[in-house]
Amino acid sequence: xxxxxxxxxxxxxxxxxxxxxxxxxxxxxxxxxxxxxxxxxxxxxxxxxxxxxxxxxxxxxxxxxxxxxxxxxxxxxxxxxxxxxxxxxxxxxxxxxxxxxxxxxxxxxxxxxxxxxxxxxxxxxxxxxxxxxxxxxxxxxxxxxxxxxxxxxxxxxxxxxxxxxxxxxxxxxxxxxxxxxxxxxxxxxxxxxxxxxxxxxxxxxxxx
Numbered sequence: 259x260x261x262x263x264x265x266x267x268x269x270x271x272x273x274x275x276x277x278x279x280x281x282x283x284x285x286x287x288x289x290x291x292x293x294x295x296x297x298x299x300x301x302x303x304x305x306x307x308x309x310x311x312x313x314x315x316x317x318x319x320x321x322x323x324x325x326x327x328x329x330x331x332x333x334x335x336x337x338x339x340x341x342x343x344x345x346x347x348x349x350x351x352x353x354x355x356x357x358x359x360x361x362x363x364x365x366x367x368x369x370x371x372x373x374x375x376x377x378x379x380x381x382x383x384x385x386x387x388x389x390x391x392x393x394x395x396x397x398x399x400x401x402x403x404x405x406x407x408x409x410x411x412x413x414x415x416x417x418x419x420x421x422x423x424x425x426x427x428x429x430x431x432x433x434x435x436x437x438x439x440x441x442x443x444x445x446x447x448x449x450x451x452x453x454x455x456x457x458x459x460x461x462x463x464x465x466x
Contacts (some may be wrong), residue, residue: 261366262440265323268317269313277450279428281402282465282466283326283327283328283370284324284325284326284327284465284466285325285326285327285333285425285463285464285465285466286322286323286324286325286464286466287313287322287323287325287355287425287427287460287461287462287463287464288303288320288321288322288370288462288463289321289322289323289401289427289429289459289460289461290318290319290320290321290458290459290460290461291319291320291321291429291457291458291459292317292457292458292459293316293317293318293319293338293342293360293456293457294316294455294457294458295313295314295316295344295452295453295454296375296452296454296455296456297310297312297314297453298310298449298451298454298457299312299313299439299449299450299452300449300451301309301396301449301450302401302448302449304353304448304449305395305398305420307348307349307449308349309450311346311348311349311449312346312348312439312449312451313346313347314345314346314347314451314453315344315345316344317337317342319342319346320339321335321337321338321339322337322338322339323335323337323338324336324338325366327368330368330371330372330464331367331368331369331371332365332366332367332368333365333366333368333378334363334364334366334369335363335364335365335366335380335382336361336362336363337361337362337431338361339359339360340359341357341358341359341387341389341390342357342358342359342360343355343356343357343390344356344357346360346393346394352439353393353394353395353401354391354392354393354394355392355393356369356388356390356391356392356393356403357388357389357390357391358386358387358388358389358435359386359387359389360384360385360386360387360433360435361384361385362383362384362410362411362420362433363382363383363427364380364381364382364408364411364412364413364429364431365380365382366378366379366380366381367379367380368417370460373375373377373419374418374419375416375417375418375419376416376417376418376419377414377415377416378414378415378416378417379412379413379414380399380412380413380415381407381410381411381412381413382408382410382411382412382413383409383411384407384408384409384410384411384433384434384435385406385407385408386406386407386408386409386425386433386435387405387406388403388404388405388406388407388437389405391403398448399441399442399443400442400443401440401441401442401448402439402440402441402442402445403437403439403440404437404438407434407435407436407437409433409434409435409436409454410433411431411432411434412431412432413429413430413431413432413457414429414430415427415428415429415459416428416429417463423464423465423466424462424464424465425462425463425464426460426461426462426463427459427460427461427462427463428459428460429458429459429460430456430458431456431459431461432452432454432455432456432457433455433457433458434454435452435454435455436450436451436453436454437450437451437452437453438450439451
């Protein structure tokens with residue numbers, strides 16, 4: 259009886275490890291993401307600049323995201339890339355560039371984790387780090403932006419299983435990003451921009 263109890267105790271101890279090995283909590287995806295900014299900005303009456311005249315260029319970037327599954331349905335997702343350069347336009351005139359690094363963390367709910375097609379929704383927070391600001395308006399001078407932006411992030415997507423551990427992924431996120439626009443010479447605010455981009459991505463995922 260004592261030996262039998264020891265065997266059962268050992269089996270109960272090893273069982274979770276065996277399940278975890280068969281269904282790892284880690285999922286990594288590699289995506290191509292199209293950034294489509296909202297292009298909202300305050301008017302600058304002193305310069306005769308109308309509302310929404312400051313725009314930011316769209317572009318496609320590479321992205322890596324790492325997801326950790328706490329349960330079959332709930333996961334935390336962290337999306338990463340390297341600093342991305344965007345051009346800024348004032349009523350169509352290219353006034354320079356800036357770079358931003360936008361790591362985003364969301365908590366997701368996966369509806370059908372055991373099915374071939376597994377849709378999900380998520381919400382969380384974005385931290386955007388702004389650097390290498392090189393903006394200049396003729397007749398006004400050099401401009402600066404805030405060094406960081408913290409905002410809400412939300413999205414939805416779907417993983418489509420194509421092999422035992424391989425998935426095709428489609429994903430759409432809306433991210434809240436904004437910054438004041440200031441004169442570099444004295445720090446005076448001249449406008450505020452809301453980039454608030456949609457991130458439309460597609461790629462491949464691997465469940466370890």
